[in-house]
Each structure stands twice: as C-alpha cells, then as structure tokens.
Amino acid sequence: MTEKHRNEAIAKALKRRIRKFSRIEKAFYGSIILTAITMAISIIYLQSRNLQVQQQITDLNSQITEVQTNYDNAKQEVNELSSRDRVEQIAQNAGLTSQQDNIKQVE
Numbered sequence: 001m002t003e004k005h006r007n008e009a010i011a012k013a014l015k016r017r018i019r020k021f022s023r024i025e026k027a028f029y030g031s032i033i034l035t036a037i038t039m040a041i042s043i044i045y046l047q048s049r050n051l052q053v054q055q056q057i058t059d060l061n062s063q064i065t066e067v068q069t070n071y072d073n074a075k076q077e078v079n080e081l082s083s084r085d086r087v088e089q090i091a092q093n094a095g096l097t098s099q100q101d102n103i104k105q106v107e
Contacts, residue, residue, distance in 0.1 A: 021029070080086070088098060 091098065
C-alpha cells in the first residue's frame, strides 16, 4: 500500500504544479508560436532573396567589366586607325604627297 500511496502523492503534487491553461493563455501562446514560425520562414526567404540579388549584382558587374573592356579596345583601335602616321602612310601608298600648308589638326 505504501507504494500505491506514494504514487498517488506524487501524482497529486504534479497536478498541483501543472495547471491547465485558459483559452486566453492558449491563444496568447499559440500566437507567439505562430509569430516565431512566421518570422523564421521570413528570415530564410529574405536570406535566400538576398543571395539571389547578390548573384545578379555580380553578374551585372562582370557584364559591365566586359562591355568596358570592349569599349576601351574599340577606342584604342579608333586611335590606331586615325593616327597621323597611318593616314600619311595610306596617302603615300595612294601616290599622294603631303603639303604642310594644308594640314590641320582636328581633335
């Protein structure tokens, strides 16, 4: 009997310690849990979106660098093609002569 009596005493002590929640408390704790889950999902989504945007920025920066390189190359080629030495050489190959009085420099 002592074992049974002891188990009943423990059960009563546990019942006194553990009380049932009211509807308001259940709603309050439920809303806290729901808010925590929503925030966790939102944080994961925002981090994923942030990584996507960073990847897009990296891609755009590499495209900008490539276009800038192409622009610089084209500009260099224009400078080479329009150099005075080249123009004079083409003129000499065509049988033209240079008249220093008629030369004007345009920038």
